[in-house]
Amino acid sequence: MPTREEILQALESVIDPEIRRNVVELGMVREIAIGEDRVDVTISLTTNGCPLRNHFVVGVRKALRELGVDEVGVDFDVLSPDEKAALQRKLGRPALPDGSQAALASVANVICVGSGKGGVGKSTLTTNLAAALASEGKRVGVLDADVWGYSIPRMLGLGAERPPVSPQRKILPLEAHGLKVMSIGFFVAEDSAVVWRGPMLHKALNQFLQDVDWGELDYLLIDLPPGTGDVSMTLAQLLPQAKFLLVTTPQPAAQKVARRAAEMASKVELDLLGVVENMSGFTTPGGERFAIFGEGGGQQLADELELPLLGKVPLTMPLREQADAGSPLVLENPDDSASQAIRAAARGVIAATPELPPLLATLPELPVMQNAPAPTGASLPMA
Ligand SMILES: Nc1ncnc2c1ncn2[C@@H]1O[C@H](COP(=O)(O)OP(=O)(O)OP(=O)(O)O)[C@@H](O)[C@H]1O
Numbered sequence: 011m012p013t014r015e016e017i018l019q020a021l022e023s024v025i026d027p028e029i030r031r032n033v034v035e036l037g038m039v040r041e042i043a044i045g046e047d048r049v050d051v052t053i054s055l056t057t058n059g060c061p062l063r064n065h066f067v068v069g070v071r072k073a074l075r076e077l078g079v080d081e082v083g084v085d086f087d088v089l090s091p092d093e094k095a096a097l098q099r100k101l102g103r104p105a106l107p108d109g110s111q112a113a114l115a116s117v118a119n120v121i122c123v124g125s126g127k128g129g130v131g132k133s134t135l136t137t138n139l140a141a142a143l144a145s146e147g148k149r150v151g152v153l154d155a156d157v158w159g160y161s162i163p164r165m166l167g168l169g170a171e172r173p174p175v176s177p178q179r180k181i182l183p184l185e186a187h188g189l190k191v192m193s194i195g196f197f198v199a200e201d202s203a204v205v206w207r208g209p210m211l212h213k214a215l216n217q218f219l220q221d222v223d224w225g226e227l228d229y230l231l232i233d234l235p236p237g238t239g240d241v242s243m244t245l246a247q248l249l250p251q252a253k254f255l256l257v258t259t260p261q262p263a264a265q266k267v268a269r270r271a272a273e274m275a276s277k278v279e280l281d282l283l284g285v286v287e288n289m290s291g292f293t294t295p296g297g298e299r300f301a302i303f304g305e306g307g308g309q310q311l312a313d314e315l316e317l318p319l320l321g322k323v324p325l326t327m328p329l330r331e332q333a334d335a336g337s338p339l340v341l342e343n344p345d346d347s348a349s350q351a352i353r354a355a356a357r358g359v360i361a362a363t364p365e366l367p368p369l370l371a372t373l374p375e376l377p378v379m380q381n382a383p384a385p386t387g388a389s390l391p392m393a
Contacts, residue, residue, distance in 0.1 A: 011044050011045075011046070011047075011049070011079070012044075012049075012074075012077045012078070012079065013044075014042055014044065016077060017042050017044070017049060017051075017074065017077065018034050018039065018042070020073040020074060020076060020077050021033055021034050021039055021051070021070065021073050022034045022035070023069070023072075023073050024066060024069035024070055024073055025069070025364070026038065026062070027062065027065060030251050030364075031251075033053060033066070033069075036097060037054075037093065037096070037097065038053050038054045038055070038089070039051065039052075039053060039054075040052040040053065040054045040087055041085075047081055048079070048081035048082065048083065049074055049079050049081070049082055049083070050082075050083035050084075050085065051070050051074075051082065051083070051084055051085070052084075052085045052086065052087060053066050053070065053084065053085070053086055053087075054086070054087050054088060054089045054093065055086055055087070055088055055089065056088070056089055056094060056097070057088065058088050063086060066084065066086075067084045070082060070084045071084065114219055114224060114230060114249060116224065116225060116226040116227065117151070117224060117226075117227045117228075117229075117230045118227065118228050118229070118363075119228060119229045119230070119253070119363045119364075120229075120230045120232065120249050120251060120252040120253065121229060121230070121231050121232065121252065121253050121254075121255050121283060121359065121363075122155075122232045122234050122242065122245060122252050122253070122254050122255065122275075122280065123135065123136045123139070123231055123232065123233055123234060123255045123257060124234040124236075124242060124254060124255070124256060124257070124271050124275070125234075125236055125256065125257040125258065125264075125267075125268060125271060126236065126237065126256075126258075126264070126267030126268040126269070126270050126271035127236055127258075127259075127263070127264045127267040127268065128159070128236035128237075129236075130236075130257050130258060130259050130264055130288055130289070131257060131259075131288035131289060131323070132156075132233060132234070132236070132257045133154075133156065133161045133162055133165060133233050133333075134165065134288070134329060134330075134333050135257055135286055135288055135323065135352065135355075136152060136162065136231050136233040137152065137162060137165045137166055137189075137333070137338050138329070138338045138339060138340045138348075138349070138352045139231060139286075139352055139355060139356050139359065140152045140189050140229070140231045140338075141187055141188070141189065141338035141340045141341050142338075142340045142349075142352050142353045142355070142356035143228070143229050143231075143356045143359065143360070144187070144188045144189055145340065145341070145344075145353070145356075146356060146357065146360060148228040148229055148360070149225075149226060149227045149228045149229075150188075150189050150190070150227060150228065150229045150230075150231065151183060151189065151190040151191070151192070151224050151227045151229070151230040151231070152166070152189050152190070152191050152192075152230075152231050152232075152233065153192050153193075153218055153219075153230060153231070153232045153233070154191070154192065154193035154194065154195065154233050155215060155218070155232050155233060155234055155235065155241050155245065156233050156234065156235040156236075157194050157211065157214070157235060157241065158235050159235065159236075160193050160194055160195040161195075162191060162193050162195070162233055163191070163193050163195040163196065164195075164333075164334075164336060165333045165336060165338070166186040166187060166189065166191055166336060166337075166338070167186055167187075167335070167336025167337055168184055168186050168191060168193075168196075168336070170196075171184060171196070172196055172197070173192065173196050176223055178223070179221075180221060180222065180223035181217075181221050181222045181223065182222075182223055183222055183223070183224060184196065187337065187338060187341055190224060190225070190227070192218055192222050192224075194214065211240055211241065211244065212240070212244045215241065215244050215245060215248065216244075216248060219248055219249070229359075229363075232245065232252070237271075242271075242274060242275070242278070242280075243274075243278055246275070246278035246279065246280050247278070250279065250280075252280055253280065253281045253282070253283040253363070254271075254272070254275040254280045254281065254282050254283060255282075255283045255284060255285075255286065255320075255359070256268050256271060256272055256282065256284070256285045256286070256311070256315075256317075257285075257286050257287075257288055258285060258286075258287055258288070258307055258308055258311055259287065259288055259289045259290075259303045259304075259307060259308075260287055260289070260290055260291075260301065260303045260304040260305050260306060260307035260308060261303045261304050261307055262304070262307060264303075264307060265307040265308075265310060265311045268285075268311055269311060269314065269315070272311075272315055282315060282317050283317070283320075283359065283362055283363070284312070284317045284318040284319065284320040284358065284359070284362060285308050285311050285312040285315070285317050285318070285319050285320065286308070286319075286320050286321045286322075286323065286355050287307060287308025287309070287311075287319065287321070287322045287323065288323045289302065289303050289323070289324075289325050290303075290305075290308065290322040290323060290324050290325075290351075291303075291305070291324050291325065292324060292325040292326075293324065293347070302325060308322060318358060318362065320354075320355040320358035320359065320362075321351045321352060321354055321355030321358065322351055323348050323351040323352055323355070324347050324348055324351065325348075326339075326346055326347055326348040328342075328343055328346050328348070329346070329348040329349075339352075340352050340353055
């Protein structure tokens with residue numbers, strides 16, 4: 011029979027689909043009884059009426075079968091209030107304005123796209139990756155958190171239209187090219203400078219996550235501002251489940267700052283998903299290739315961080331033109347070399363992210379923090 015340690019290791023493959031962490035990490039494995047020819051596992055649930063019992067039975071049986079144990083019993087009990095509080099602390103979920111705990115509860119995968127350095131094509135890749143994921147049949151949202159240099163609305167052909175508000179006082183994302191889109195750009199006059207200070211920024215991002223009715227999504231791509239500042243910290247705090255996708259160019263300078271962004275992501279315990287290299291050479295119509303920004307930076311960064319290099323996107327004029335025209339190139343011309351690289355990167359993203367059922371509306375019965383501020387309604391704080 012396998013040892014307790016081996017069993018615990020195997021049980022790390024059993025993921026709580028609501029919380030999206032494994033049951034061992036969450037402290038939900040209450041008991042493991044190893045008999046002569048069978049193993050009994052007790053899993054502690056957050057609530058007695060948890061609808062996921064069957065999911066855990068199947069997961070635990072499968073994990074143990076892989077260790078050669080065929081006879082497996084799965085029992086359940088319920089976490090005590092103290093254990094639930096400890097779980098909540100472990101999840102690092104601060105109380106949200108309405109007291110709920112599950113930011114983006116119906117989004118299966120949250121991916122922050124960041125770069126460290128500005129101008130490397132982060133927004134261009136975010137919009138095109140989102141469109142490529144949608145072409146693969148995924149339900150996709152794009153949140154423009156680049157509050158100082160929002161360009162997502164323009165790249166997706168959305169104008170100054172203000173998003174509607176639902177009867178439940180939720181802001182409804184605008185839709186473009188099959189994507190749900192939210193940007194601070196929808197709430198401020200075009201070209202006006204918004205001076206965001208820490209707490210206000212935190213509040214605005216919070217509202218983008220809490221007061222926007224994203225519905226069920228397979229992916230929410232968040233376009234971060236360049237650098238390693240406040241926005242990333244706030245998002246990491248609000249969305250501990252988010253993953254970080256790094257965009258860099260082949261240049262050593264870009265790579266260096268991208269590494270800093272990666273370090274920041276690790277510090278705030280965001281998992282890194284992979285690297286996409288943008289502006290990887292230019293090929294003339296005659297077939298001559300110029301490595302305008304050098305060569306190999308993306309691969310080097312990926313190797314250093316032990317991450318997959320999900321794509322190398324060349325410089326092409328249509329990619330820039332379509333961004334300016336408000337329609338992602340991957341939809342307009344899927345065969346362009348940049349489109350092909352982005353579509354491959356999107357498939358890489360799909361392969362690297364678990365296919366989880368969307369979360370339920372809220373985490374069941376987790377204790378609500380006291381003194382949470384009153385609900386903020388559907389207005390965004392303006393400078
Ligand atoms: N592979 C590419 N080929 C051609 N043009 C590109 C490519 N990638 C980005 N661009 C163009 O480069 C410019 C900068 O790109 P983008 O705005 O996406 O960068 P960014 O990293 O989001 O910038 P910032 O963080 O400063 O907002 C845009 O005009 C965009 O169309």
